[in-house]
Amino acid sequence: MNTIVDLYQADGYQAKRVASTSGGEYAGPCPACGGEDRFHLWPETGRWWCRQCEKSGDAIQYLRDFRGMTFQSAKDYLGVDLPERPRAARPQTQPWTPPASTTPRDLWAGKAAAMVKWCADQLHSDAGAKAITYLTGRGLAREAIRAAGLGLIYPAICGGPVRTGALKVKSTWTGRAAASPGAFGFLRAW
Numbered sequence: 150m151n152t153i154v155d156l157y158q159a160d161g162y163q164a165k166r167v168a169s170t171s172g173g174e175y176a177g178p179c180p181a182c183g184g185e186d187r188f189h190l191w192p193e194t195g196r197w198w199c200r201q202c203e204k205s206g207d208a209i210q211y212l213r214d215f216r217g218m219t220f221q222s223a224k225d226y227l228g229v230d231l232p233e234r235p236r237a238a239r240p241q242t243q244p245w246t247p248p249a250s251t252t253p254r255d256l257w258a259g260k261a262a263a264m265v266k267w268c269a270d271q272l273h274s275d276a277g278a279k280a281i282t283y284l285t286g287r288g289l290a291r292e293a294i295r296a297a298g299l300g301l302i303y304p305a306i307c308g309g310p311v312r313t314g315a316l317k318v319k320s321t322w323t324g325r326a327a328a329s330p331g332a333f334g335f336l337r338a339w
């Protein structure tokens with residue numbers, strides 16, 4: 150098999166041995182940019198490098214760059230048998246289908262509805278006296294509060310401070326919450 154120095158010299162360049170380290174280092178003119186000793190070759194590793202134009206590579210790259218060979222013809226020329234890379238099995242493309250729901254929708258909807266009702270009951274019980282006072286003080290009639298489906302919700306129930314906006318209780322969007330100045334919030338079903 151040709152060493153990188155053999156290939157280089159076959160192209161009419163003179164490679165001068167410049168070092169004995171790493172199995173020997175040779176230098177000569179660069180096939181790409183000329184000069185006298187800027188092109189370095191290491192026959193042991195088959196690598197080459199030009200310190201001027203900074204092209205570099207192996208024997209295959211040399212043949213591609215300076216003899217215009219294709220990768221395949223360079224490989225054949227050198228008699229290199231590169232191991233075939235095992236191709237990763239490509240998974241069959243299949244249309245995506247949503248996984249079967251493990252949480253019955255009706256169950257969650259039922260729980261959410263129960264939650265909303267429980268909150269409404271809280272509001273209209275003794276526990277909600279302060280909240281009702283607040284709401285009526287804002288000009289809302291008891292009938293309107295009931296008709297709007299408002300409920301009382303505590304931070305401990307919804308897992309944190311009650312914020313204004315859509316309310317999520319245990320992964321389920323339950324309703325719309327409105328924060329009040331106090332520690333409680335109001336919940337209204339969608």
Ligand SMILES: [Zn+2]
Nearest residue numbers: 179182199202
């Ligand atoms: Zn060069």
